[in-house]
Amino acid sequence: GAATHQVTVSADLSQQGPVINKDIYGQFAEHLGRGIYEGLWVGPDSSIPNTKGFRNDVIEALKAMEVPLVRWPGGCFADEYHWRDGIGPKDERPVKVNTHWGGVEETNAVGTHEFFDLAELLGAEVYINGNLGSGTVREMAEWMEYMTSDKNSTLANQRRANGREKPWDIKYFGIGNESWGCGGHMEPDYYTDLYRQYATFLKTPPGKKPLLVGSGGHTEDTQWTDVLSKNIERDMDGISYHFYTLPNDEWETKGHATKFDEKMWFATLERTYRMDEYLKNNIAILDKNDPEGELGFYVDEWGTWYDAEEGREPGFLYQQNTLRDAVVAAVNLNLFHAYAKRVHMTNIAQMVNVLQAMILTDGPEMLKTPTYHIYDMYSVFQDATSIPLTLEAPDYAMGDKAVPAVTGSLAKGKDGRTYLALVNLDPNNSASIKLDVSGGLDKTLKGEILTAEKMTAKNTFDDKDAVTPKAFKTTADDFTLPAKSIVVVALN
């Protein structure tokens, strides 16, 4: 039967933790399925209203949730991408086969210039992932020159002739992706040497060097973090790491995106919460190998990965998104905030129509997923200063496994207000929240709540607002967090 969890949130609002880098809210846009083509890019001649080929409806929605950073062009695609294919007149660009994702034709209609157009339309910074797996040192070095040189060099002039006078700014640049797998099936020692070689030749004008990202490990692995942080002494600003939530924990039958019972709800959250241990283990290694804290730990792919929707090309990784995904997003974001000292950047996979997406499209139609709404509600945490909090919550348990019933975040936003986010992972029981907070609370706490009657609630093209945030108001001493809900409130 339904019960009420007793949860205590203790904090001293005068305390300051690390800043929550806004890049934790980064997105990932790979040439995969309908993520770029259709989802973002329809081309300038499309009947779908667009700006420079990018659909206005999707851009407007993404701008509203404040996307700080976009990673492109992959993923596995990055290690097969040759940048010269994507510049110059579109009808002269080579058509390639996207061998990783459905074997479809890649027209190269979206290339470097178009990607920077997208970033500009979103007001976002860029994270470009270079090709280590099937490219060359020279190809990567020349791409960097093409994008960033202010000289009278032939490559910089080619960029100008293609329509871009000024060099672009690149915030992050990745040297390979999943080099232990699709990026070349390498050993970390071998990759380490390649990294050093490639990084040596990435030259930029003074002050224009991107943060360079080493391609690291995934899931429970810590060896890549260890080998890279021990052996790369220069030119590396952070190490990437990937962890996906597969409800069944196996690639053959990952689990259904919308048809699930409480057992699968729990399994999904129990697997998501392993991020806590994986971050802790990797960060302990960094603290040992890099005690000055110079290296960031970048979770540049994460999110739910379900069985591809029936009747669709399995290689397109299209999946629906329910209230469960919203809870997964909130739990992970709370963890990233907690480890903000090392975790400076993450990218959820992926922005549109792929895996745990913010937005789904169907021809000219689009909808915002429950995950979108979490990013929107949590946007107050971008560049906020975290405030240490102690959260005493009972377990939400099944069999011999357990996760905390409630997780949360507390921070002082850039607007000067203090924000508390809480997520109740338990689909049956509400939580009574005791705020043991010193530093001045408003009498009435106001914010937003995301919840629904059913765990499987989702937005569809017939009912786009089935799961959408509602106003939330409570007094500090009578604060109830409903079952399976996410709340963000201002404390003062």
Ligand code: AHR
């Ligand atoms: O996000 C989908 C794929 O997952 C990426 O291309 C790859 O890096 C990872 O295996």
